[in-house]
Amino acid sequence: MTERYADVIIDIAHEKVDRIFQYRIPETLSEAVRPGIQVHVPFGRGNQDKIGYVVDISDRTDYPVEKIKEVASVEDRGITVESRQIQIAYWLKSQYGSTTISALKTVLPVKQKLRQLEKKRVVRSLSAEQTKQAAWACEKKNQRARARVLTALQTEEELPYELITHKLNVTVATLQALERQGYLKIERKMCYRNPVRFSDQTESRPVLNDTQRHIIEAVLGAYRAGEPGVHLVHGVTGSGKTEVYLGIIEAMIAMGKQAIMLIPEIALTYQTLLRFYKRFGDRVSVMNSTLSAGEKYDQIERAKAGEIDVIIGPRSALFTPFKNLGVIVMDEEHENSYKSESAPKYHARETAVEIASLCGASVVLGSATPSLEAYYRALKGEYKLYEMRERPGQSMLPAVHTTDLREELRQGNRSIFSRKLRELMEDRLSRGEQTILFLNRRGYAGFVSCRSCGHVMKCPHCDVSLSEHKNGMLVCHYCGYQERKPMKCPSCASPYLLGFKAGTEQVEEVIHREFPKARVLRMDADTTRKKESYERILAAFADHGADILVGTQMIVKGHDFPAVTLVGVLAADLSLNRNDYRAGERTFQLLTQAAGRAGRGDKPGEVVIQTYQPEHYSVVYAARQDYRGFYGEEIAYRALLGYPPVEHMLAVLIVSRVQEDGEMLGKEMTAIVKKEMGGDSALRVVGPAEASIGKLADFYRHTFYLRHGDYQVLVKAKDRLEAFCRERALKSQTVQFDFDPMNTY
Ligand code: ADP
Numbered sequence: 118m119t120e121r122y123a124d125v126i127i128d129i130a131h132e133k134v135d136r137i138f139q140y141r142i143p144e145t146l147s148e149a150v151r152p153g154i155q156v157h158v159p160f161g162r163g164n165q166d167k168i169g170y171v172v173d174i175s176d177r178t179d180y181p182v183e184k185i186k187e188v189a190s191v192e193d194r195g196i197t198v199e200s201r202q203i204q205i206a207y208w209l210k211s212q213y214g215s216t217t218i219s220a221l222k223t224v225l226p227v228k229q230k231l232r233q234l235e236k237k238r239v240v241r242s243l244s245a246e247q248t249k250q251a252a253w254a255c256e257k258k259n260q261r262a263r264a265r266v267l268t269a270l271q272t273e274e275e276l277p278y279e280l281i282t283h284k285l286n287v288t289v290a291t292l293q294a295l296e297r298q299g300y301l302k303i304e305r306k307m308c309y310r311n312p313v314r315f316s317d318q319t320e321s322r323p324v325l326n327d328t329q330r331h332i333i334e335a336v337l338g339a340y341r342a343g344e345p346g347v348h349l350v351h352g353v354t355g356s357g358k359t360e361v362y363l364g365i366i367e368a369m370i371a372m373g374k375q376a377i378m379l380i381p382e383i384a385l386t387y388q389t390l391l392r393f394y395k396r397f398g399d400r401v402s403v404m405n406s407t408l409s410a411g412e413k414y415d416q417i418e419r420a421k422a423g424e425i426d427v428i429i430g431p432r433s434a435l436f437t438p439f440k441n442l443g444v445i446v447m448d449e450e451h452e453n454s455y456k457s458e459s460a461p462k463y464h465a466r467e468t469a470v471e472i473a474s475l476c477g478a479s480v481v482l483g484s485a486t487p488s489l490e491a492y493y494r495a496l497k498g499e500y501k502l503y504e505m506r507e508r509p510g511q512s513m514l515p516a517v518h519t520t521d522l523r524e525e526l527r528q529g530n531r532s533i534f535s536r537k538l539r540e541l542m543e544d545r546l547s548r549g550e551q552t553i554l555f556l557n558r559r560g561y562a563g564f565v566s567c568r569s570c571g572h573v574m575k576c577p578h579c580d581v582s583l584s585e586h587k588n589g590m591l592v593c594h595y596c597g598y599q600e601r602k603p604m605k606c607p608s609c610a611s612p613y614l615l616g617f618k619a620g621t622e623q624v625e626e627v628i629h630r631e632f633p634k635a636r637v638l639r640m641d642a643d644t645t646r647k648k649e650s651y652e653r654i655l656a657a658f659a660d661h662g663a664d665i666l667v668g669t670q671m672i673v674k675g676h677d678f679p680a681v682t683l684v685g686v687l688a689a690d691l692s693l694n695r696n697d698y699r700a701g702e703r704t705f706q707l708l709t710q711a712a713g714r715a716g717r718g719d720k721p722g723e724v725v726i727q728t729y730q731p732e733h734y735s736v737v738y739a740a741r742q743d744y745r746g747f748y749g750e751e752i753a754y755r756a757l758l759g760y761p762p763v764e765h766m767l768a769v770l771i772v773s774r775v776q777e778d779g780e781m782l783g784k785e786m787t788a789i790v791k792k793e794m795g796g797d798s799a800l801r802v803v804g805p806a807e808a809s810i811g812k813l814a815d816f817y818r819h820t821f822y823l824r825h826g827d828y829q830v831l832v833k834a835k836d837r838l839e840a841f842c843r844e845r846a847l848k849s850q851t852v853q854f855d856f857d858p859m860n861t862y
Pocket residue numbers: 323324325326329352353354355356357358359360361509510
């Protein structure tokens with residue numbers, strides 16, 4: 118019988134969790150020793166008895182066998198919060214591939230110097246009216262940050278400190294200055310338990326409609342019946358999903374349970390957070406990337422100590438160690454940012470399902486455009502599906518117009534605005550209503566295409582579009598390839614081969630030229646580089662500080678602008694020009710979400726989708742707001758080609774200093790898989806080949822793909838390949854695994 122060894126961490130609260138010790142597992146304990154449990158081991162020279170956590174089990178050791186000590190006994194204290202976190206880390210490592218250390222670091226907070234657990238709040242010292250006056254005075258003196266704080270305090274008597282500092286982006290110095298001026302008080306309390314009092318105690322709680330009540334009851338009913346399950350809420354933007362989440366979480370808290378609320382970072386706005394603070398007061402905490410490591414650690418300690426009931430945050434909030442987790446809610450479930458980009462490359466949805474099953478908690482997924490993954494499983498009956506088709510109250514779904522940009526050119530219109538869009542923009546300006554113009558240009562700044570046939574100029578080596586530079590050259594931003602811009606389209610010889618000069622900046626220029634009276638705000642990576650500007654631009658637009666907001670995909674995420682009655686998508690195709698099996702899905706999502714921005718108030722909205730491919734099914738179904746139709750077509754395509762979610766896919770990326778090394782390694786690895794697993798005819802091996810971005814920062818990239826209907830077969834292949842790489846002790850190459858990748862490499 119082969120020996121088995123346990124990797125043990127002695128002090129989990131140590132600053133470095135990477136001190137792992139190996140112990141032999143005696144025969145008598147071989148059943149009992151599993152990742153996550155606590156064991157007694159002899160430690161150090163004197164063989165002191167210590168308790169440690171088992172983090173991994175293996176049948177090999179890096180140490181001389183005769184020097185390895187044995188596990189003494191198993192400590193049975195039941196499942197501690199730490200045990201569970203280690204189980205989760207172990208699961209991440211086995212399902213996604215990474216080292217034990219990276220998996221542990223993903224799940225366990227980095228220990229920081231012990232800080233005082235305190236929650237602060239900001240309380241206004243003056244009446245609402247006086248505060249308003251003061252805000253106004255600050256505004257006049259151009260003290261914007263002070264004005265922001267006072268404006269917020271005008272409607273709320275007091276606010277959590279973190280909401281002000283992180284979401285209104287106000288410095289501590291500003292707050293202290295306002296305190297000295299006597300406008301407000303910063304109150305410090307050691308973990309006080311009373312919920313924050315908000316001025317409007319009653320809180321504008323809508324009366325839930327039948328659909329909302331039905332969903333809440335179904336989720337809670339299943340939970341109470343001991344079948345917590347996974348629930349998918351498919352609801353158009355503004356259909357009241359957030360109210361459903363609030364209702365479920367509220368009931369969970371009443372049962373003494375806690376909740377994790379996942380929201381993509383970009384949608385963690387002041388308005389959204391305020392809704393949660395108002396409902397749950399001080400029992401809420403927010404986790405986001407602007408928190409320091411110390412603050413994050415602090416929150417985790419608070420969660421462990423039972424001082425908070427709800428944590429709101431992006432992906433990483435998933436690992437908050439609650440004692441009695443009742444529900445994990447995941448809003449905008451389809452978002453790409455839920456997939457980790459570094460090892461372990463886990464997906465928050467799958468991980469949430471795993472964590473929930475360890476804790477006996479429910480999972481609630483919500484989206485206006487569910488991922489193919491979630492909808493596929495819902496239709497198979499693995500998830501429960503709920504549809505919310507209507508918006509509460511008066512607001513109606515917008516009317517959508519598709520305009521064909523090729524036809525515009527034929528009619529002699531060379532503007533970036535189609536005639537329809539221009540007409541509607543003029544109409545909105547004359548009526549004082551707002552417009553959002555959306556430009557999907559991720560990775561496409563300055564790309565060049567033929568205005569007659571739609572042909573896109575691409576790099577012959579990289580399969581990415583070339584960018585036009587001022588000197589008339591077309592340049593590949595990935596590999597540096599250059600060519601002179603041709604006079605005619607290589608595909609149809611039309612002379613209208615033009616740079617799509619529609620970066621947001623250019624769009625802004627054109628608006629100034631064509632609509633001189635319009636006030637324009639622009640939001641893109643450039644204008645939001647500064648920490649505070651994102652919220653500020655949104656706030657300014659919401660206050661009707663502009664007629665038109667131009668921006669990239671950041672503006673389509675869940676913001677609520679009631680006065681917007683027109684949304685224009687300037688070039689809908691741009692995400693289709695990618696060699697990527699999810700491009701159609703991504704385009705459909707973006708278009709649908711963009712359309713969802715129109716008409717959220719009581720006035721009906723209109724949407725104009727400008728495109729070179731009006732016949733593409735993503736465009737057609739988005740224009741009809743027909744998710745089912747889109748899903749049917751897209752899933753048929755995935756099934757035909759064996760792509761996720763119908764089958765599973767493991768992408769293996771080999772990064773090497775020397776090109777031939779990467780090529781060789783790829784060939785060896787695929788050969789092993791074919792030799793040892795090739796008997797399984799359901800296993801498909803594609804590649805190896807140069808990755809679509811074949812060289813990046815002087816490293817060569819090769820890739821191959823394995824596909825199979827059974828995820829665990831791919832996990833086995835990954836384990837085998839990991840073992841192979843270990844034996845090889847690779848030096849100048851690295852190998853990365855990505856299961857069901859968000860894009861092809
Ligand atoms: P979603 O999360 O689906 O975008 P929200 O929950 O944010 O939708 O609801 C959109 C708007 O409709 C919000 O302003 C919300 O207060 C309001 N709302 C939600 N449910 C109701 C209801 N039952 N009656 C009236 N208004 C509602």
